[in-house]
Amino acid sequence: MASISGICSSSRTLQNFPNQSPPLIDPLRKDHVSFPARRADRALSLVPVRAVARDVSDGAVAAAAAAVKKGLEKDPHALWQRYVDWLYQHKELGLYLDVSRVGFSDKFVKEMEPRLEAAFRAMEELEKGAIANPDEGRMVGHYWLRDSKRAPNSFLRTQIENTLDAISKFANDVVSGKIKPPSSPQGRFTQILSVGIGGSALGPQFVAEALAPDNPPLKIRFVDNTDPAGIDHQIAQLGPELASTLVIVISKSGGTPETRNGLLEVQKAFREAGLNFPKQGVAITQENSLLDNTARIEGWLARFPMFDWVGGRTSEMSAVGLLPAALQGIDIREMLAGASLMDEANRSTVLRNNPAALLALCWYWATDGVGSKDMVILPYKDSLLLFSRYLQQLVMESLGKEFDLDGNRVNQGISVYGNKGSTDQHAYIQQLREGVHNFFVTFIEVLRDRPPGHDWELEPGVTCGDYLFGMLQGTRSALYANNRESITVTVQEVTPRSVGALIALYERAVGIYASLVNINAYHQPGVEAGKKAAGEVLALQKRVLAVLNEASCKEPVEPLTLEEVADRCHAPEDIEMIYKIIAHMAANDRALIAEGSCGSPRSIKVFLGECNIDELYA
Numbered sequence: 001m002a003s004i005s006g007i008c009s010s011s012r013t014l015q016n017f018p019n020q021s022p023p024l025i026d027p028l029r030k031d032h033v034s035f036p037a038r039r040a041d042r043a044l045s046l047v048p049v050r051a052v053a054r055d056v057s058d059g060a061v062a063a064a065a066a067a068v069k070k071g072l073e074k075d076p077h078a079l080w081q082r083y084v085d086w087l088y089q090h091k092e093l094g095l096y097l098d099v100s101r102v103g104f105s106d107k108f109v110k111e112m113e114p115r116l117e118a119a120f121r122a123m124e125e126l127e128k129g130a131i132a133n134p135d136e137g138r139m140v141g142h143y144w145l146r147d148s149k150r151a152p153n154s155f156l157r158t159q160i161e162n163t164l165d166a167i168s169k170f171a172n173d174v175v176s177g178k179i180k181p182p183s184s185p186q187g188r189f190t191q192i193l194s195v196g197i198g199g200s201a202l203g204p205q206f207v208a209e210a211l212a213p214d215n216p217p218l219k220i221r222f223v224d225n226t227d228p229a230g231i232d233h234q235i236a237q238l239g240p241e242l243a244s245t246l247v248i249v250i251s252k253s254g255g256t257p258e259t260r261n262g263l264l265e266v267q268k269a270f271r272e273a274g275l276n277f278p279k280q281g282v283a284i285t286q287e288n289s290l291l292d293n294t295a296r297i298e299g300w301l302a303r304f305p306m307f308d309w310v311g312g313r314t315s316e317m318s319a320v321g322l323l324p325a326a327l328q329g330i331d332i333r334e335m336l337a338g339a340s341l342m343d344e345a346n347r348s349t350v351l352r353n354n355p356a357a358l359l360a361l362c363w364y365w366a367t368d369g370v371g372s373k374d375m376v377i378l379p380y381k382d383s384l385l386l387f388s389r390y391l392q393q394l395v396m397e398s399l400g401k402e403f404d405l406d407g408n409r410v411n412q413g414i415s416v417y418g419n420k421g422s423t424d425q426h427a428y429i430q431q432l433r434e435g436v437h438n439f440f441v442t443f444i445e446v447l448r449d450r451p452p453g454h455d456w457e458l459e460p461g462v463t464c465g466d467y468l469f470g471m472l473q474g475t476r477s478a479l480y481a482n483n484r485e486s487i488t489v490t491v492q493e494v495t496p497r498s499v500g501a502l503i504a505l506y507e508r509a510v511g512i513y514a515s516l517v518n519i520n521a522y523h524q525p526g527v528e529a530g531k532k533a534a535g536e537v538l539a540l541q542k543r544v545l546a547v548l549n550e551a552s553c554k555e556p557v558e559p560l561t562l563e564e565v566a567d568r569c570h571a572p573e574d575i576e577m578i579y580k581i582i583a584h585m586a587a588n589d590r591a592l593i594a595e596g597s598c599g600s601p602r603s604i605k606v607f608l609g610e611c612n613i614d615e616l617y618a
């Protein structure tokens with residue numbers, strides 16, 4: 001049993017907070033306090049449209065602030081004119097995009113024209129089936145999912161259509177009780193447990209929160225991590241309803257460790273409850289992946305394909321998002337219709353008629369094309385709470401890249417965070433209004449407060465929703481008055497159609513922005529480094545255990561110092577990691593006895609409570 005005295009049961013991570021450098025002035029942007037010094041070198045070498053940033057004295061900071069005031073239009077009539085001039089409306093979707101509170105100039109728009117034209121051409125090629133993800137040699141086809149006619153060949157078209165039909169049929173059969181769990185007293189499935197991570201979870205989570213009815217035919221829960229306590233919690237919450245739970249395991253690669261672990265944990269819970277997992281299991285994955293083969297061999301209830309040409313973070317309109325949505329009673333054809341209408345608008349090569357291009361242009365302006373400002377997403381609607389988390393992956397995994405398409409080191413990206421209004425007004429908006437100026441805001445406004453017939457005035461002439469509206473408008477004005485730029489996306493209501501359109505809008509904006517800054521938006525090489533390192537830690541843990549086992553099988557048992565463990569593992573350079581491994585195992589009752597003080601690692605001596613002879617001679 002573990003017994004390190006004062007063992008580090010809670011760890012503290014040191015965080016490096018970047019020093020705030022004095023603001024700089026970008027001569028091209030007289031109207032803008034420019035990015036901090038650490039950005040300046042990147043702007044210099046990478047972004048020809050931006051000019052050289054230069055250092056300024058304290059006195060110049062005030063001048064910069066004055067320049068800001070000059071640049072962002074403050075005259076109400078001129079501002080109204082700018083609003084009207086630039087307002088984008090999608091009539092059929094009832095969606096508006098207001099970019100008037102972003103201070104880009106006509107000169108900037110002109111300068112960006114060649115890049116925009118190139119981005120439009122790249123998007124056209126992508127939709128025709130070009131290898132738009134060159135590193136992985138893949139086509140990028142999420143746009144075909146909502147308009148299968150656009151797929152580059154009839155094979156893909158048929159695959160898309162057949163999958164959609166299969167999803168609808170399976171969901172109908174489950175909801176109607178035609179497909180039932182083998183041993184549930186309810187006689188039908190009542191719950192979904194979705195096991196998946198990243199793009200295989202974030203879309204379904206966002207859509208469930210946004211669109212699931214109050215009493216869906218099946219309620220959904222998520223296992224989206226390899227946190228055992230989190231998994232236990234989800235299973236405990238299901239309680240006896242595990243017997244009527246449809247487990248949907250989602251993984252494009254079919255080999256993601258967190259998802260595999262989630263599956264193994266859930267399968268164990270099924271065994272312990274005497275339930276037959278395969279009769280309640282559904283896999284969504286690429287054909288012939290490990291997960292697919294497991295599901296096939298074990299005879300799971302159903303399998304749905306993920307296509308090679310759909311990335312995890314753009315997979316909401318594939319089986320990944322559509323199956324869970326349909327099972328919750330969400331109209332998936334409407335989601336697809338909304339996305340398709342938005343895609344159509346985004347094919348326009350006229351900037352003002354192309355909302356995704358307008359967004360991408362604003363991002364470029366606001367972040368100097370180098371990610372110098374963060375994107376704060378503020379939906380003023382509780383049901384859109386998870387939009388920022390969803391966008392965090394879509395934007396950051398797509399745009400956060402070390403190299404551009406020509407192999408230059410660019411360290412691109414835009415940080416995304418947010419929660420919801422007006423809640424955030426009582427949290428971090430103080431800093432947005434008055435603190436460090438390192439962000440731009442996107443308000444998501446929903447015009448309809450609640451379904452018709454339910455409204456009432458909580459004071460004369462004013463409803464609860466009027467307050468929410470007032471808070472949004474007030475925050476937008478207050479931020480702008482302090483030179484904080486914002487975009488506003490407005491929809492009539494949160495419906496399958498508008499949610500589909502929002503997803504499509506941001507997917508395309510990310511693609512266009514990636515072209516503007518010349519990066520591959522569709523791969524994620526950086527994620528692999530962390531996965532590889534995690535694998536190495538687990539391999540080292542196995543070596544540590546083998547070394548400890550050998551020492552613990554001696555007569556008498558030989559307690560080892562950390563140095564001795566590291567030497568015997570032939571990994572003296574990994575001594576710190578070995579210390580952490582031992583501390584973690586000690587905290588988790590792993591038959592490991594560690595004597596000494598956690599605060600003085602050199603004092604620790606460790607051995608196993610029992611010797612495993614078989615392993616010794618294995």
Ligand SMILES: O=P(O)(O)OC[C@H]1O[C@](O)(CO)[C@@H](O)[C@@H]1O
Pocket residue numbers: 197198199200250251252253254255256259311312313397524527
């Ligand atoms: O669907 P998979 O293959 O399990 O991957 C899950 C997620 O992992 C990532 O590859 C990053 O690790 C994401 O891009 C992806 O959405």
